[in-house]
Amino acid sequence: MPIASGSQTVGPYLHIGLAWLNTDRIARPGVKGERVVIQGRLLDGDGGGVGDGLVEIWQANAAGKYAHPEDRQKKPLQKGFCGFGRIPTDARGRFRFSTVKPGRVPGPAGKLQAPHLSVTVFMRGLLKQLSTRIYFPGDPTNAEDPVLKRVPAGRRATLVAKRKARGVLEWNIVLQGKNETVFFDF
Amino acid sequence: MSKLLGYRRYRPRTQPAYDYPPYASTAKRHPTRPLVIAPQTLSEITGPVFGYDDVKPTDHDLTRQHKGEPIGERIIVSGRVLDESGRPVPHTLVEVWQANAAGRYLHKTDRHDAPLDPNFSGAGRTLSDAKGRYRFVTVRPGEYPWRNHYNAWRPAHIHFSLFGRAFLTRLVTQMYFPGDPLLRLDPMYMSIPEDKARRRLVSQFDLENTVPEHALAYRFDIVLRGHAATPMEHP
Numbered sequence: 001m002p003i004a005s006g007s008q009t010v011g012p013y014l015h016i017g018l019a020w021l022n023t024d025r026i027a028r029p030g031v032k033g034e035r036v037v038i039q040g041r042l043l044d045g046d047g048g049g050v051g052d053g054l055v056e057i058w059q060a061n062a063a064g065k066y067a068h069p070e071d072r073q074k075k076p077l078q079k080g081f082c083g084f085g086r087i088p089t090d091a092r093g094r095f096r097f098s099t100v101k102p103g104r105v106p107g108p109a110g111k112l113q114a115p116h117l118s119v120t121v122f123m124r125g126l127l128k129q130l131s132t133r134i135y136f137p138g139d140p141t142n143a144e145d146p147v148l149k150r151v152p153a154g155r156r157a158t159l160v161a162k163r164k165a166r167g168v169l170e171w172n173i174v175l176q177g178k179n180e181t182v183f184f185d186f
Numbered sequence: 187m188s189k190l191l192g193y194r195r196y197r198p199r200t201q202p203a204y205d206y207p208p209y210a211s212t213a214k215r216h217p218t219r220p221l222v223i224a225p226q227t228l229s230e231i232t233g234p235v236f237g238y239d240d241v242k243p244t245d246h247d248l249t250r251q252h253k254g255e256p257i258g259e260r261i262i263v264s265g266r267v268l269d270e271s272g273r274p275v276p277h278t279l280v281e282v283w284q285a286n287a288a289g290r291y292l293h294k295t296d297r298h299d300a301p302l303d304p305n306f307s308g309a310g311r312t313l314s315d316a317k318g319r320y321r322f323v324t325v326r327p328g329e330y331p332w333r334n335h336y337n338a339w340r341p342a343h344i345h346f347s348l349f350g351r352a353f354l355t356r357l358v359t360q361m362y363f364p365g366d367p368l369l370r371l372d373p374m375y376m377s378i379p380e381d382k383a384r385r386r387l388v389s390q391f392d393l394e395n396t397v398p399e400h401a402l403a404y405r406f407d408i409v410l411r412g413h414a415a416t417p418m419e420h421p
Binding site for chain 2: 018151
């Protein structure tokens with residue numbers, strides 16, 4: 001059986017190869033769902049912004065269906081919604097994207113998951129990507145989410161965005177320290 | 187009940203650690219708490235699907251993106267995208283970027299005292315075909331110094347980015363060249379603990395795909411996470 005290829009850092013010049021696919025508007029106008037802007041910062045161990053990072057997003061549509069052949073649920077797919085975002089951080093480590101809030105998708109043992117976005121983080125100094133999730137503040141289904149339940153209660157807040165203004169959420173990625181973001185091994 | 191196929195975890199010692207002191211920049215950029223082990227769900231085993239509309243047929247040829255030809259040794263880099271069962275991963279996006287033949291990136295933060303090449307941008311992309319095969323035409327990238335430690339030089343390499351079938355098969359890696367004496371001195375290459383796994387990132391000279399009077403060729407197969415043996419239960 002072949003050994004899987006090892007991960008290597010994206011290095012400082014990632015944008016040469018990856019910027020062509022940058023997408024900070026995941027849902028174009030006309031895509032159904034509750035509109036939301038999510039903004040935040042990618043922060044290193046000194047609390048400084050990571051200016052050469054990249055965040056990738058993967059999400060279901062507002063009905064809770066992924067634009068992918070493995071999702072065989074009988075739910076509507078809207079043309080033009082893929083659910084993928086690729087957002088570079090700016091010099092201060094800031095990122096921002098707009099999308100629609102996803103619906104609930106199935107989880108293990110037939111239980112539905114709370115609405116969430118999957119996030120992958122890349123940067124110089126990171127030899128292997130990091131995986132995390134964004135959940136939505138005040139969503140009553142967060143309490144029963146099977147993935148969130150795996151997280152020690154005291155750290156769950158790092159995965160839930162904060163309401164900043166109407167339609168605007170804030171969610172930071174903290175690599176180290178007191179409020180270190182929870183990263184997953186799936 | 188339909189069943190979903192999950193993915194097996196990476197074998198120990200085949201992937202780098204997040205905290206790897208020989209690569210100085212990992213110090214402030216690695217998580218200090220252990221990762222939380224979580225079940226794979228539909229969210230992880232799906233992922234973005236790209237099509238032939240997303241890439242232009244010429245995007246795989248880095249020597250034809252400008253008026254003139256780039257300086258350097260023209261090479262062909264080809265191979266297959268496979269999973270850990272050895273099955274091809276078809277129609278998946280492969281993105282590459284690299285330095286020019288002098289070891290300089292077309293990037294505002296690259297201050298290495300080596301010339302830029304007006305005929306070389308150093309970026310390409312393609313989709314693997316139905317058998318998982320891909321092919322790039324480019325120039326051999328140069329080695330270049332970096333400031334990780336005294337007299338540090340990166341071995342010649344090409345950055346590769348792949349998606350595979352799922353968001354959790356996402357892989358960013360680097361391809362190296364056979365016989366490069368800098369490999370054993372390179373913290374990035376050496377960050378992969380197992381020697382056999384490390385050598386997976388070294389391309390092989392590929393006589394079969396050389397084009398006489400035109401270009402030498404290197405073969406580089408990329409292996410993504412494979413399916414687990416037992417399906418997961420799902421509604």
